[in-house]
Amino acid sequence: MAPAAARVSELRRAGNEEFRNGQYCQAAALYSQALGLLEAAGERNAEEASVLYSNRAACYLKDGNCSLCVKDCSIALDLVPFGIKPLLRRAAAYEALERYQLAYVDYKTVLQIDCTVQAAHDGVNRMTKALLEKDGLEWRQKLPPIPSVPVSAQRRWDFPPAGSQAAAPRLKATETASLEKQVPTAAMIERAKTLKQEGNELVKKGNHKKAIEKYSESLKLSNQECATYTNRALCYLSLKQYKEAIQDCTEALKLDAKNIKAFYRRAQAFKELKVSNCKRVSDPFQDWDREAMFSQASLNLESTTVEFPQAFYNLPLCKTTTNLLAEVWYIVKGDS
Structure with a gap:
């Protein structure tokens, strides 16, 4: 039995290493091997098996296989009830599957166990x-029953040593954040896209305030979608929140340095804030012959094109200067 237990621990550690390296499929395979060994050895180590199922569920969640994640988390919880990690992972999977009632129940259960888990508070708010x-x-009347957590499973009464109480919630939040890494899972990305589409539909209806909420929720799940920033910027422009629009366009340009919508909308926001074009571009142009620069680009402001001249990108200019030129271009074209 001892050699089998040692091999199971070895496989679990190897799986953990693969998971940390982002190799979720390989990690899941190693956890499966460990579970197979436990079963073959006839060992009834419920705690070890629960951890392995929960870890494999994390792999499935990262790969967007939410149904298998739910299944493994449920097995882990049958083996060792009220485990925070499998509850959080199952809640995230339910959320991605849009089974919001079940996700709400799991998030609320976590808070009964430990009320300092920030991920559960955020989940309850979203649900x-x-x-x-x-x-x-x-909506509350339609919820399934929320399990009652026995006092023996509750951790919120386990106070830290004197002098460290204030740090406890912060430490728990950090622990939870490291548990559910900041890299968006496939399920989170899919949910983010859905929220963005919902925001787009609200924009079509002229409901910019609600659309901002949808885009903001989307960006919390995945902040690598340039269009979500530019779409929210459009809403901010409509609501005359120009500083917020500028900020969103700037974030979009960090993701895509040539994004036309971001340039145009940021230029509109600067224009509304009455920022002088000359003031904005004077410093970057100090070392350049303006006339020569504009002639090189063959800039024709009377042109009907709305595209920023590609010739600008071929000039020997720094990125900031080129971007400012683009903004001036879109301000001018916006006046025509």
Whole structure:
């Protein structure tokens, strides 16, 4: 039995290493091997098996296989009830599957176990919004029962040593953040896209305030979508929140340095804020012959084109200067 237990621990550690390296498929295979060994050896180590199922569930969640994640988390919780990690992972999987009621129940269960887990608080807030939109004011009546957590499983009463109470919530939040790494899972990215589409539909209806909420939720899940920033910037422009629009366009340009919508919308925002074009571009141009630079680009402001002249990108200019030129271009074209 001892050699089998040692081999199981070895496989689990190897799986953990693969997971940390982002090799989720390989990690899942190693956890499966470890589970197979446990079963073959006839060992009834519920705690070890629960950890392995929970770890494999994390791999499935990262790969966007939410149904298998739910299945493994449920097995892990059957073996060792009220485990925070499998509950959080199952809640995230339910959320990605748009089974918001079940996700809400799991997030609430986590808070009964430990009320300092920030991921659970955030999850409850998201699910409350989603359920309110889906089921209206009666959404609570449609919830499945929330399990009652026995006192023996609750951790919120385990106070830290004197002098460290203030740091406890912060430490727990850090621990949870490291548990559910900041790299978006496939499920999170898919949910982010759905939220963006919902935001787009609200924009079509002229509901810019609600659309901003949808785009903001989307960006919390995945902040690598340039269009989400530019779409939210458009909403901010409509609501005359120009500083916020500038900030979103700037974030979009970090992702795509030649994004036309970001340049144009940021230029519009600067224009509304009454920022002088000359003031904005004077410093970067100090060392350049302006006339020569504009003639090189063959800039024709009377042209009907709305595209920023590609010739600008071929000039020996720094990125900041080129971007500012683009903004001036879009301001001018916006006046025509």
